[in-house]
Structures are given as structure tokens and as C-alpha cells.
Amino acid sequence: MEPLKERVKELLEKGEIGGFLGYRGDLPYLFTRAEELDGLAVSPRRYPLPQILAKLQGLYPEGRFGLLVRGCDERSLIELIKNNKIQSERVVPLGVACDQELAERCGCERPYPTEVLLGEKVEGKEGWELLERLEAMDEEERFRFWMSQFAKCIKCYGCRNICPQCFCDTCALEEEDLIAGGTIPPEMPAFHLVRAFHMAGRCVDCGLCEEACPAGIPLRTLYKEVRRAVKDLFGYEPGLSVEEKEPFGYLGDGRYEVPERLK
Amino acid sequence: MPNLYIVRVMCSGRVSPHFIIKAFQRGADGVLVAGCEIGDCHYGKGNYLVKKRVAMMKDLLRFLGINPKRLRVELMAASEADRFVKVATEFTEEIKELGPSPLRGAQGA
Known part of the structure; x- marks a missing residue:
């Protein structure tokens, strides 16, 4: 967790982002203060974080947010940017690779984003x-x-x-x-x-x-x-x-x- | 009973996939989408769009177990009445051979 926490802390303290959308416990949570980051977790449960981010960007038209992205989240993020639902200059994606267990449970072909800040890339297997x-x-x-x-x-x-x-x-x-x-x-x-x-x-x-x-x-x-x-x-x-x-x-x-x- | 019901739209590009789905849900045995020739679209590219949609829809129908031959797109000029008659007759014959749609008697039909 440390590399992710460090990076989020840095971004928050420098004021580059107003909040970081990740997980606390098993649920999505918007971290806005560095002190809260102890609770930051990468839950094996998944929620459509990019969908939540699109709503946040709508609520805070000036806000810039950090976003935890798995492989699937990154693909969603790309499509939402393309469809003008998320403004790319107002999001800082931080990549997390899924572990073998989750990759297999999801039947995911690409269980990691382009840039991985946390975790090791493992190969998934798609279920056809x-x-x-x-x-x-x-x-x-x-x-x-x-x-x-x-x-x-x-x-x-x-x-x-x-x-x-x-x-x-x-x-x-x-x-x-x-x-x-x-x-x-x-x-x-x-x-x-x-x-x-x-x-x-x-x-x-x-x-x-x-x-x-x-x-x-x-x-x-x-x-x-x-x-x-x-x-x-x-x-x-x-x-x-x-x-x-x-x-x-x-x-x-x-x-x-x-x-x-x-x- | 006539075997062809004509639904007039301004452009084949107006034919939303929803229209096609609804027609099948209501028990249509086949859906023929007729539009202008490529390059002749008054609105620019309506007929290009419908070709893409129909190609996609045909695959979905096939995957759900509905013969994709029940859906067809034909592009022709407004002045080609004889061509329209020929296409409509051919299509009707083809659908007759396929028999009633499996969705006949389904909900909403």
C-alpha cells in the first residue's frame, strides 16, 4: 500500500488534486485529507470507480481528482473520456495491478493498467x-x-x-x-x-x-x-x-x- | 392481409436499432430497412450509419438464436420503384421459407 499512499499524500499536499477516489474497507471513498489515508485499501470487491468520478467531476466543475485504477477501471476511464463524461485534464489515474486470485475470479485477460504503481502484473485468463x-x-x-x-x-x-x-x-x-x-x-x-x-x-x-x-x-x-x-x-x-x-x-x-x- | 407494412421515416439513418428490436418483439417475421444509395444521402451519411447498425444487429440476432436473414438492409434510389417491388417480393419469399419468427406469441407481440 505504501507507494500508493505516498503518492496520494504527495498529490494532496501539493494541492494537485482535491481528492482521491479509492476504497476504504470494502467501499468506495473520496479521500480529501492526508490524515485519512491510513484507511486506504485496495478492496477485492470492485465498484465502477470511473462512473463515480464522472459524477464527482460534474458536482465539482473545477475539481481535479486522483483515481485508483485497475485494468478494467482504466479501460472504462478511457471510454468515458472519449464520450466526454470525464475531462482527462482533471483526473490523475494511479494504477493498481490485481493479484492472481482476483484476476482468475474475474476471468480478466488484462488485470493491470498501463502504469502500475502498486502490485505485480500477473497474467489473467479470459473465460470463453x-x-x-x-x-x-x-x-x-x-x-x-x-x-x-x-x-x-x-x-x-x-x-x-x-x-x-x-x-x-x-x-x-x-x-x-x-x-x-x-x-x-x-x-x-x-x-x-x-x-x-x-x-x-x-x-x-x-x-x-x-x-x-x-x-x-x-x-x-x-x-x-x-x-x-x-x-x-x-x-x-x-x-x-x-x-x-x-x-x-x-x-x-x-x-x-x-x-x-x-x- | 398484406405481408408488408411500411413505416415511413425521413432517412434510413432514422431507423434506430430500437425500431428493429420493437418490430421483432411485436412479432414481425422479418424487417427490411430500405434506404438511399451510398453517396445519395440527403442528410449526409444516414445510410452509412444504418449499414453499420444492421451489421451489428444481425450478429446479435444470430447469437440469440434468431435467424439473421430476417433482417435485411437494401439501398436503392427513390425512383427505382421496380427495384423496391423486386426486393420486397424476394424478401417476402425468403421469410415465408423461414416460417414464423420464434418471437411470435412472445410478450408484447
């Missing part, structure tokens, strides 16, 4: 088993699989609320003309299909949605397919660089043809 099993099924079987999964949905909006990439002011999922209100499960597959489409070019595979889902719907596998398709169709992978343009938001000269091999 369910996706491969689904791809091996025939159409009808796959349809039955997803419908039985979506039937478990209690429309708690947990997947949306925890998602670091869900930042719209008004949410399509609450639009009753699109998703009829008052029914559980919500319209299948419309509810989850809308969310899946919205994840195109955004999802950074942090896996928080699946962790949050009380019904145990394999959401991450659904969005993994979204990520795979976006990569195949548009050669784009969210969360890698601030410069690279997102395929749906940016048209460039506009020309687009489905790659021949995918037709």
Missing part, C-alpha cells in the same frame, strides 16, 4: 467457455437458452446501474414505448437486446454486470459476443486508446462495407 458452447449449439437451442436466461430477469436494472459505460441521462430501458412497463420478466428479448446493442463499441468487459445480477443471467457472455462482433465488423476494441474513434459515434468519410469473410 460458455461463448464457445453457445456457438456450438444450433439456432433453436441457442434461442431456448437465452429465452430461459432472460426469463429469470427481475428488471432490477442492476446491470445498468453498475455499468461504468451506462451514462445516458435518459435510459431507453425506462422508455415504456420501447419496453412495456409493469411486467416481469421484461419483454424478451427486447430488454436485454437493447442493452446489448448499447454496449456495442462501449463494453470494456469488466464483468460487473454479471457480478451484480441477482438472477445469475450470463450477461458477460452476451456482451463478450458484442465485443467480438464489434472487433470483427469494425476492427474496434473499446478501452484501448483515447484517440481511436468509436465506430457508431464517428462516421469519418462514412464508407462502410461488411468484411467479405463475414457476409
Whole structure:
């Protein structure tokens, strides 16, 4: 913890940041005074810190903040900067690498940020088993699989609320003309299909949605397919660089043809 | 009963993925998105955008076990009535072969 605490202390004392968003115990906490830093922890529980930071920047339009970033947080941060939800000049990311245990539990391919201040980089292993099993099924079987999964949905909006990439002011999922209100499960597959489409070019595979889902719907596998398709169709992978343009938001000269091999 | 319902929009770029999802949820057996030829968009790049969206949506449908052939985008000029008729007829035939959508009788249909 020491290198991280030292760095945060230094930033706070020099007045370079007004606060540091990290964890105290298992919960997110905004450290604003050096004396509080004894409580700074890197909890194995994860929260969408960049999403909280976006709100903080909105609340304090002049404020500059330090942010604890794991590999997944960094990818989220990059996407939020790209979508103008976070101003990059007002955030100082401090990188933490996840330990082997967490990396494996999350099935994370890249459990570390670009610059690591704390911890050792370990190699993760991404879980593709369910996706491969689904791809091996025939159409009808796959349809039955997803419908039985979506039937478990209690429309708690947990997947949306925890998602670091869900930042719209008004949410399509609450639009009753699109998703009829008052029914559980919500319209299948419309509810989850809308969310899946919205994840195109955004999802950074942090896996928080699946962790949050009380019904145990394999959401991450659904969005993994979204990520795979976006990569195949548009050669784009969210969360890698601030410069690279997102395929749906940016048209460039506009020309687009489905790659021949995918037709 | 007609087998083609026309929903008119100002530009194919106006066809939000939500419209496509809603149509399938309501029990449509197929969705045909017709737009202007590339380069002819009055609004600039609406038809480029819809091509990307449809490509993405087709993959999602496939992954959820709905035949992606049920969704098609065709670009043609407003004056090509015969082409529209041909495309619509072909598409209708193709959908007939595929049979009713698995979402028929689903919620909201």
C-alpha cells in the first residue's frame, strides 16, 4: 500500500488534486485529507470507480481528482473520456495491478493498467467457455437458452446501474414505448437486446454486470459476443486508446462495407 | 392481409436499432430497412450509419438464436420503384421459407 499512499499524500499536499477516489474497507471513498489515508485499501470487491468520478467531476466543475485504477477501471476511464463524461485534464489515474486470485475470479485477460504503481502484473485468463458452447449449439437451442436466461430477469436494472459505460441521462430501458412497463420478466428479448446493442463499441468487459445480477443471467457472455462482433465488423476494441474513434459515434468519410469473410 | 407494412421515416439513418428490436418483439417475421444509395444521402451519411447498425444487429440476432436473414438492409434510389417491388417480393419469399419468427406469441407481440 505504501507507494500508493505516498503518492496520494504527495498529490494532496501539493494541492494537485482535491481528492482521491479509492476504497476504504470494502467501499468506495473520496479521500480529501492526508490524515485519512491510513484507511486506504485496495478492496477485492470492485465498484465502477470511473462512473463515480464522472459524477464527482460534474458536482465539482473545477475539481481535479486522483483515481485508483485497475485494468478494467482504466479501460472504462478511457471510454468515458472519449464520450466526454470525464475531462482527462482533471483526473490523475494511479494504477493498481490485481493479484492472481482476483484476476482468475474475474476471468480478466488484462488485470493491470498501463502504469502500475502498486502490485505485480500477473497474467489473467479470459473465460470463453460458455461463448464457445453457445456457438456450438444450433439456432433453436441457442434461442431456448437465452429465452430461459432472460426469463429469470427481475428488471432490477442492476446491470445498468453498475455499468461504468451506462451514462445516458435518459435510459431507453425506462422508455415504456420501447419496453412495456409493469411486467416481469421484461419483454424478451427486447430488454436485454437493447442493452446489448448499447454496449456495442462501449463494453470494456469488466464483468460487473454479471457480478451484480441477482438472477445469475450470463450477461458477460452476451456482451463478450458484442465485443467480438464489434472487433470483427469494425476492427474496434473499446478501452484501448483515447484517440481511436468509436465506430457508431464517428462516421469519418462514412464508407462502410461488411468484411467479405463475414457476409 | 398484406405481408408488408411500411413505416415511413425521413432517412434510413432514422431507423434506430430500437425500431428493429420493437418490430421483432411485436412479432414481425422479418424487417427490411430500405434506404438511399451510398453517396445519395440527403442528410449526409444516414445510410452509412444504418449499414453499420444492421451489421451489428444481425450478429446479435444470430447469437440469440434468431435467424439473421430476417433482417435485411437494401439501398436503392427513390425512383427505382421496380427495384423496391423486386426486393420486397424476394424478401417476402425468403421469410415465408423461414416460417414464423420464434418471437411470435412472445410478450408484447
